[in-house]
Amino acid sequence: MxxxxxxxxxxxxxxxxxxxxxxxxxxxxxxxxxxxxxxxxxxxxxxxxxxxxxxxxxxxxxxxxxxxxxxxxxxxxxxxxxxxxxxxxxxxxxxxxxxxxxxxxxxxxxxxxxxxPLPAGEPRLARILRDQIDPLIPQSAKARVVLVDHGSPQPAVTEVRLRIAEELHAMLPSGVAFRQAVMERREGKEYDFNGELLERVLDREAQRGIDKPIILSLLFISPGRHAGQGGDIATICSDAQRRHPGLKIHVSRLVGExxxxxxxxxxxxxxxxxxxxxx
The missing domain is CATH 3.40.50.1400 (Rossmann fold)
Incomplete structure (x- = not known):
């Protein structure tokens, strides 16, 4: 053919x-x-x-x-x-x-x-994320990494993030705390599987202390409404830093780079x- x-x-x-x-x-x-x-x-x-x-x-x-x-x-x-x-x-x-x-x-x-692809997976994606955040992790390895993606009401799409998160977490230094967040989710307990909104995760981490920087690992391919210059993520980070003076947030490069x-x-x-x- x-x-x-x-x-x-x-x-x-x-x-x-x-x-x-x-x-x-x-x-x-x-x-x-x-x-x-x-x-x-x-x-x-x-x-x-x-x-x-x-x-x-x-x-x-x-x-x-x-x-x-x-x-x-x-x-x-x-x-x-x-x-x-x-x-x-x-x-x-x-x-x-x-x-x-x-x-x-x-x-x-x-x-x-x-x-x-599920169930086979793709380990190179976690390695991409690790490479993108590596320059942002201080030598002391005292930091917090938050993996953030778009968010989805579909369990299979969320499973992809969960599996990538598990693989990335295993690659991080022992002194680095690890969290996950989403940019969008539907209301209701039936969608709790999708995770917490980034704004809430940042506020909670700030309340735990501002001594350790927060590194956002972006599970996004291209700049758009959420990721990239002038996107929602940048606005949410700026707002969180205004609410919590002294909080340091560093944002990784995109997967597509x-x-x-x-x-x-x-x-x-x-x-x-x-x-x-x-x-």
Whole structure:
């Protein structure tokens, strides 16, 4: 069978820097794999003005697939830039494919594995996080690390963070305390599995004392509404430091800035291509 057209798929953001990062990763993955790969967002990114993206408008999945189907392409492989089995992958993408098939005829969109597939896992993600916080841990190793992610009402997505957290915790010096936090969660005890909001975790840690710095380990790939310059995380940290004078908070770099991520994506791509050829 013909090779599928390959795309690197993220959830999308209205922040231009998110699309810029997607394009950077796509280019790096193309160079590492020797393949032509297209940067595509599931949603949101088409709201960014083309002028903010060097004159090239972002592509969202529905529009991109529709254009390619019009050109006669019928086989696609999407490599998810997602940590785990998000509803975006399990529900939104299939719904979109079904709608396009009804309008433009049959085609195949195969989804590769996410960055941390269950149950196999991916130990390189914890190593990325460890590398990103290593320069921020004082020589005395007296610090507190808080792993923070987006948060999800889906237990399987939360399991990904919990497993990465366990792996990262095992890599830290014995004098480093370890916590977890989320940026979003739903109200109600039925969602307690998701974890505590970052603001509450920071307040509680500050009440325990301000002598040890807090290091935020960001389980985020790209800058967007939460992570990156001017995001919610920066605002929450600034507010916490105003409420607790003397509290020191250091924020790690993003997962998408580490070269190991391209290695992981290249492996997902090779596995996806092998599965497509065997189908």
């Amino acid at each position: 013909d090779d599928p057209l390959i795309l690197l798929l993220d959830n999308g953001s209205v922040q231009p820097e998110s699309t810029r990062n997607l394009r950077r990763l796509t280019e790096a993955l193309g160079q590492a794999s020797g393949r032509t790969i297209h940067p595509v967002s599931l949603r949101h990114a088409d709201r960014i003005a083309a002028e903010a993206l060097d004159g090239r408008a972002a592509q969202t999945l529905g529009t991109f697939l529709g254009e390619q189907l019009g050109l006669g392409v019928r086989s696609f492989l999407a490599i998810p830039l997602f940590f785990g089995p998000s509803r975006a992958l399990s529900a939104l993408v299939p719904e979109l494919v079904e709608s396009l098939q009804s309008a433009q005829g049959p085609f195949k969109l195969r989804l590769g594995d996410p960055l941390y 580490h070269p190991y991520l391209i290695e992981i994506l290249r492996d997902r791509l090779h596995r996806g291509l092998s599965a497509a050829q065997e189908a």
